[in-house]
Amino acid sequence: MQNKISPVLALALSKIRLPDDYRSALEPGSYKVSATVQLDAEIRIGEDYEQRIHHAVPWMDLLALALSKLNGVSVESLVRDFCNAQAAGEAIAPDGFKESAADALHRIKGAIPPRTCNGKVTGSTAVSRVVRLSMESDCGELAESKA
DSSP: OSOOHHHHHHHHHHHOOOOOOOHSSSSSSSSEEEEEEEEEEEEEEOOOOOEOOOGGGGGHHHHHHHHSSSSSHHHHHHHHHHHHHTTTTOOOOOGGSSSHHHHHHHHHHSSOOOEEOOOEEEEEEEEEEEEEEEETTTTEEEEEEOO
């Protein structure tokens, strides 16, 4: 019996799609589960690719630098406009920016070096049979099943 999960099995397990109502069927608490299941999976691994990760831009550092270059009136105006938009639930859309601001954002994002990302994992996994299941919970529930 092998106790080590292979990479392809781990990816197959990650592709199990559960209905949304599974979570709502359980009460908050701790659950201990022991199960033996049979899976049927088809997994496809894509080629690695290069991508610029825009979230890698140190936006707070850039904002601090930009604010330090402005006078107090401009900083107050910018903060007020932002806070008003947030309070109203309005998005600050790039199409509303001045052309120079949109160009600057484009240049800043372009300065981030591309990273090599792992190829996408696609496919599906279905649990075709639950052979054995036991569960304990601190909620007082106990379920046990053998197929």
